[in-house]
Amino acid sequence: MAVVFDFVAELELPSFWQVMVGLGVFAVVLSLLILTIIAKWGSYWLQAYMSGADITMKSLIVMSFLRVEHRLIVTAKIMARQAGLSIDRNTGMSTNRLQAHHLAGGDVMNVVQAQIAAHRAGIDLDFDRAAAIDLAGRDVLLAVQTSVSPKVIHCPRSEGGGSHTLSAVAKNGVELRVGARVTVRTNLEQLIGGATEETIIARVGQGIITAIGSAETHMDVLEMPSTISKGAITNGLDANTAFAIVSIDIYDIDVGENIGARLQSDQADADTRIARAFAEGRRAEAVALEQKMKAHVSRNRAAFVLAEAKVPAALADAFRAGPLRRLRKDSSSTRPRIASAHLDDHSKSLSSTSTLTPMNTITLATPCYVLNFDKVRIGPTLMPNDSVSSYHVIYGFSDKAPYDAFCANSPRPLTPYPLVKGYLQNQIEMAPDVTHLVVVDACGPQDAQLNAVTMQSVFDALKTQSPHVTASFRLTLNPDNESYAVEPLDEPALS
Numbered sequence: 254m255a256v257v258f259d260f261v262a263e264l265e266l267p268s269f270w271q272v273m274v275g276l277g278v279f280a281v282v283l284s285l286l287i288l289t290i291i292a293k294w295g296s297y298w299l300q301a302y303m304s305g306a307d308i309t310m311k312s313l314i315v316m317s318f319l320r321v322e323h324r325l326i327v328t329a330k331i332m333a334r335q336a337g338l339s340i341d342r343n344t345g346m347s348t349n350r351l352q353a354h355h356l357a358g359g360d361v362m363n364v365v366q367a368q369i370a371a372h373r374a375g376i377d378l379d380f381d382r383a384a385a386i387d388l389a390g391r392d393v394l395l396a397v398q399t400s401v402s403p404k405v406i407h408c409p410r411s412e413g414g415g416s417h418t419l420s421a422v423a424k425n426g427v428e429l430r431v432g433a434r435v436t437v438r439t440n441l442e443q444l445i446g447g448a449t450e451e452t453i454i455a456r457v458g459q460g461i462i463t464a465i466g467s468a469e470t471h472m473d474v475l476e477m478p479s480t481i482s483k484g485a486i487t488n489g490l491d492a493n494t495a496f497a498i499v500s501i502d503i504y505d506i507d508v509g510e511n512i513g514a515r516l517q518s519d520q521a522d523a524d525t526r527i528a529r530a531f532a533e534g535r536r537a538e539a540v541a542l543e544q545k546m547k548a549h550v551s552r553n554r555a556a557f558v559l560a561e562a563k564v565p566a567a568l569a570d571a572f573r574a575g576p577l578r579r580l581r582k583d584s585s586s587t588r589p590r591i592a593s594a595h596l597d598d599h600s601k602s603l604s605s606t607s608t609l610t611p612m613n614t615i616t617l618a619t620p621c622y623v624l625n626f627d628k629v630r631i632g633p634t635l636m637p638n639d640s641v642s643s644y645h646v647i648y649g650f651s652d653k654a655p656y657d658a659f660c661a662n663s664p665r666p667l668t669p670y671p672l673v674k675g676y677l678q679n680q681i682e683m684a685p686d687v688t689h690l691v692v693v694d695a696c697g698p699q700d701a702q703l704n705a706v707t708m709q710s711v712f713d714a715l716k717t718q719s720p721h722v723t724a725s726f727r728l729t730l731n732p733d734n735e736s737y738a739v740e741p742l743d744e745p746a747l748s
Contacts, residue, residue, distance in 0.1 A: 297323045306330040307340055312348045319352065326351050329365045336369040346380050359387045367393040374401045378441060389445050396495075400439040403499050406450055408433040408457045418505060419458050421465035426513015429471055431461055431481065432505035437496035447495030456490040457501060471508060478503040533653070540652065543720070615704055615724035615742070617693040619714040620649030622656055624667040631667070633692060633703065633728060636736045644739050645684065646705060646728070649691040662697030677712040690726055690739070703728040703737065 267275075301308035308330060316323050329351055330340055339345030346365070355361050364383045371378035376397065386393040409432075411417045418430035435457050440447065464484035468474050474481065482501040491498045623630045632647040649672055650656040660667045672691075680689050689708035704724040714722045728737040 297327050301327050301330065304331045304334055306334050307342070308348055312352075316352065319356065321352055321355055325355065325361055329361050332365055332369065336372060338368055338372060350380060350384075354384045354387075357388060359384060363387060363392070363394050367397045370394065370397045370401070376400060376441065382441070386441075386444050391444055391495075396439040396441060396444055399437075399496075400441060403436050403438040406435045406437060406453060408435050408454050408461070408501075410454055418507065419461055420509065421462040422512050423465055423468045423471040423474060425470045426511055426516070427471040428509030428512050429465055429474060430505075430507045430509050431465065431503060433457060433461060433482070434502045434504055436499040436502070437491070438499060440491070440495055440497045443493065444495045448493060449495060452494055453491065453496055453498070456488075457498075460484065460486075460488050460490055460501075475506065475508075478506055537653070616721050617704060617706060617724055618651035619720055619722050620651050620691055620693050620706075620711060621672055621715075622650045622653075622669050623672045624648055624650070624656060624659065625670050626665050626667055630670070631665075633695075633698070634736045636731060636734070636738050643684075643687040644690060645680070645687050646690045646692060646737075646739070648695055649693050649711065651694055655694040655696075658696055659698075662699075672711070672715075674712055674715050677708045677715070681708055681712070692728065693722070693724070699730065699735070701730050705739075 297313055298308065298310050300306075306327065308327060313323055316326060326348060330346070330348065333346050334340050340347065342349075346368070351361055354364065364380070364387050367383050367387075368378060368380060371383075374397070378397065383393050386396065409416060409419055418432045420428055420430055422428050435453060437450075437453060461481050464481045465471075465474055467484070468480075481503055486498060486501050625631070630647045632645075635644055635646060648659070650659070650669075653669075656667075656669050660669075677689075690705040691708055691711050692703045692705045695703055705726040705728055706722045706724055707726075710722050710725070713719070724742060726739055726741050728739055730737055
């Protein structure tokens with residue numbers, strides 16, 4: 254203890270002037286600090302104090318450290334206080350809540366303006382819900398404005414070059430094109446997590462199409478368009494959405510195509526093609542049966558010729574044997590009736606055969622089809638002098654195999670079509686001075702020689718159902734200009 258007392262006794266207390274100088278320095282530093290605080294935050298604090306916004310100097314200093322804009326918070330609290338909103342530190346719009354919302358990335362002014370608008374409109378919207386809506390990415394001010402003043406949505410949405418109307422078909426197959434306007438207001442209770450405008454547009458479109466599709470005829474819808482909106486609005490289209498539907502109004506309705514008739518026409522065309530395919534199969538079977546019968550006729554004719562060849566030898570044997578000679582002596586006045594009739598029929602058959610089928614006649618199968626290119630019946634290219642001589646030539650085919658071979662050799666896309674009597678008659682009557690020809694069963698567009706018949710002979714053969722026609726013209730290819738020269742065949746001499 255003696256040591257301690259000795260140490261205290263050795264200390265020198267500051268003099269009066271030293272104490273005064275120290276107090277003066279402290280006062281100057283304190284004054285500078287107070288002046289700095291007043292210069293930086295004093296105006297904001299004074300503005301808030303005079304407006305009754307309840308913002309302390311401590312809060313302003315903390316905002317500087319948190320890098321929060323002072324003017325934003327002060328202005329927001331002054332707006333809330335002047336609008337009559339609660340700015341209580343515990344339950345109202347406190348400074349700490351505004352700072353927290355700003356630091357979370359929210360729009361403080363948008364939230365405050367939304368609360369002011371809701372307060373003026375009598376809508377129950379507290380700060381916590383408004384801040385949650387804002388942080389969820391929704392425009393809370395626009396939501397409040399839409400809740401007060403409903404907005405109109407066009408269905409379908411015509412933005413981006415889309416259709417301006419919805420297309421729906423009634424039960425009678427007639428299409429109706431409908432445009433609707435949907436009036437909605439924001440449902441603040443379901444704004445967080447609720448569906449957006451696209452869902453409303455989709456549901457309203459679905460309801461309109463369902464209402465039109467359930468109508469018996471399109472005339473029922475045209476008489477009472479309100480049935481569309483009534484049928485659509487009664488289905489709870491605004492469930493789990495951020496909007497409440499006020500009304501659905503039809504502003505445009507037009508009559509479109511007869512979809513049912515078009516579908517029936519397409520079905521009829523399909524049935525026609527199927528029937529044509531079956532008919533083509535039956536025709537092919539008939540042609541095969543005809544060829545088979547012709548083979549039987551040829552075989553029987555050959556057997557008949559062989560049998561006729563044996564008749565002279567049998568007669569010679571009978572003469573040599575003697576019975577026929579005796580029979581002839583006994584009845585020299587008459588011949589056996591059977592032998593005479595047989596010989597007469599044989600001679601008539603030989604004479605008629607030599608008269609009907611000359612050796613130089615070219616017999617062709619009757620054409621039943623033509624080939625079209627761009628809906629025009631094609632034919633060979635004629636030399637200029639033949640064109641001046643007024644020849645009109647088209648390709649004709651007797652069966653599917655020849656025109657398939659022609660199409661395979663042709664670079665153009667060709668379509669087979671039936672050769673009908675009406676077309677032939679029209680061609681002959683429209684240009685009687687022109688020689689109308691049909692080239693039969695050409696193998697390709699560059700054949701060296703082609704055989705042709707007149708359209709009149711083809712018309713007569715189709716009319717009489719004759720399977721064959723006789724060639725009367727020949728077309729010869731000129732390789733220099735790839736065109737054909739037409740020359741008539743010599744008329745065969747009848748015997």
